[in-house]
Amino acid sequence: MVKVLLWGSLRAHTDGQAEVEVEASTFKEVLDKLAEAYPGLRPQIERGVSMAIDGRIYREAWFTRISPESEVVVMPYMTGG
Template identity: 45%
Template sequence: MVEVTLWGSLAALADNQKQVEVEARTIRELFRNLGARYPGLKPMMENDVAVSVNGVIYRDQWSKELPQDAEIFLMRRLAGG
């Protein structure tokens, strides 16, 4: 199990839970299991989120392993150019 902090408006899509515990070994599993529990998050996780693991932001590396004691944040991607 890992503990994930849902940043900003993402918490509203997860029954207003700001922190959730999820069984996941990788970012891909995190997305799959969060989407199963909170279907409202699914569309956001397809293209609009980034994951911070111990302060490093991952945008497309979904096979990244999640340490059990990691600080994990799920947040909306920032647009820029």
């Protein structure tokens, strides 16, 4: 199981839970499992999210491996300059 921290407005779709667990080993599997377990997250996931894995931010890195020990944070897309 991977512990996933949810940032900001994403928590509203997990009954306010800041941390959830999913059975996954890649970036895409985490998102698929989150959308399955928490259908309210699906629209945001489809619009796009960023994921920080062990302190590095990824976007659409579908096959990036995630271990059960990884620190995983899902957030709305990070933008800016």
